[in-house]
Structure formats: C-alpha cells, structure tokens
Amino acid sequence: MTADEANTFLSAAFVGTGRRSEVTLMEEGRAVMRLVADATHLRPGGYISGPTQMSLVDSAAYMAVMTYTGHEPMTVTSNLSINFLRPCIGDVVVADARVMKIGQALAVMDVDVRIEGADKPASHAVVTYALPRKPDGRAA
Template sequence: MTSKMTAEEANTFLGGAFDTHASRSEVTLMEEGRAVVRLVADSTHLRPGGYISGPTQMSLVDTAAYMAVMTKTGHEPMTVTSNLSINFLRPCIGDVVVADARIMKIGQALAVMDVDVRIEGAEKPSSHAVVTYAIPRERSGMA
C-alpha cells in the first residue's frame, strides 16, 4: 500500500495551514507509515553556542509525526497531538535538521510514532521522541 498523501501535498497543506511553515522546513518523504521533515535552521532556531533549540526540535518532531499519520489517514487536519515525550541525547549543532517519524501503532482513535532528530548527514540522533496523536473518529471507514 502507498502513502495517502504525497510530500508535495503535505507541503502545500502545511504552507496553507501554518504561516510559519512556509519557507524554512519541508516534507521530503511521505511513504506509508513514515514521514521525513527537513528544516534549514536560522538564527531564530538557535540557542547560544549555535545549538538548535529544544522548542525547534519539538516542533519539527510534531510536524513529522503529524505527517506520518497522514500517510495512513490522508488529509485529516483535525488529527491532534495527544502526547509528546522527547529525550535530548546530544548537542544538535548544524545548519540543517531532519526529523524522521515512523508509525509504531495506529488504531481507530490513536497513532503512536517514534521520531529521531538529527543534523543532516549525522549518524547518531540528537534527540528521540515518542508522539501520540488522537485521530477523529468520524474519518471515512472508521466511524
């Protein structure tokens, strides 16, 4: 089975729904159960010392998880974050940050994703998150 939303469709949706998404981050991959989001960091994303801030990483994690759910549900904007737990593993220093979200489990009401954040090209993740999304019950075929 293939993704119910393409990367192009995801970027169009995010660009229209969230003003802050427009030029800095992009969905680079949408395949069934997986989404990858890439962010070109600027000074608004940094802490002293050039570290990518925790809130920036959490936002990227949330976006990637949201898109991973949509690979299974299709366009479902009322899917909402229910829980986000993140562990900062090592300094996140670099110009481009990537979040890779994979669905661990999806049911009628909840989806749970595993998300790694790393500097583009890095082998080890800078942070790791587990995210739960609540899925509206009235979506097609799931009522």
C-alpha cells in the same frame, strides 16, 4: 499523500509562520521533514533549540499519521515525550517519523532528530496523536 501535497497543505494551513520545515519523504507509515536553521532556531553556541526540535518532531509525526489517514486536519497531538541525547549543532536538522501503531482512536509514532548527515540522533521522541471520530463514532 505525497511530499508535495503535504508541503502544499502545510503552507495553506499555517499561513504567515515564516520559514518552515519541508516534507522530503512520505511513504506508508513514515515521513521525513527537513529544516534549514536560522538565528531564530538557535541557542548560544549554535545549538538547535529544544522548542525547534519539538516542533519539527510534532510536524513529522503529523505527516506520518497522514500517510494512513490522508488529509485529516483535526488529527491532534495528545502526548509528546522527547529525550535530548546529544548537542544538535548544524545548519540543517532532519526529523524521521515512523508509525509504531495506529488504532481507531490513537496513533503512536517514533521520531529521531539529527543534523543532516549525522550518524547518531540528537534527540528521540515518542508522539501520540488522537484521531478524529467519524459521525458514526468510528475513527476516521
């Protein structure tokens, strides 16, 4: 799945959700997403909100899994753990997700969130996705 195909999938799957993040990179085991923040994503002081960062983390992890599974909409989040490391202040936030392990039933991703151009991440997450089973009981 390419970045363009991923963006087309997201647009069709999440109709009417307003301004969306975009997939900028899809390569085996890795996906990068970018969000241009607006007032709906901010906390007082111009901080990118925690829920905004978590949503971006989850979306980037989802896309990273799809670099292995292809278009598989029933892949679902089973765990997301995030650590907020430093203030996330800026106009554009980026999530870089990498698959650490993919098995028959679960995939585990490591995700860094940072303001575009920043050296250090603002948050770090580990995300686990449950992979759907095929009719014969094997993972998709």
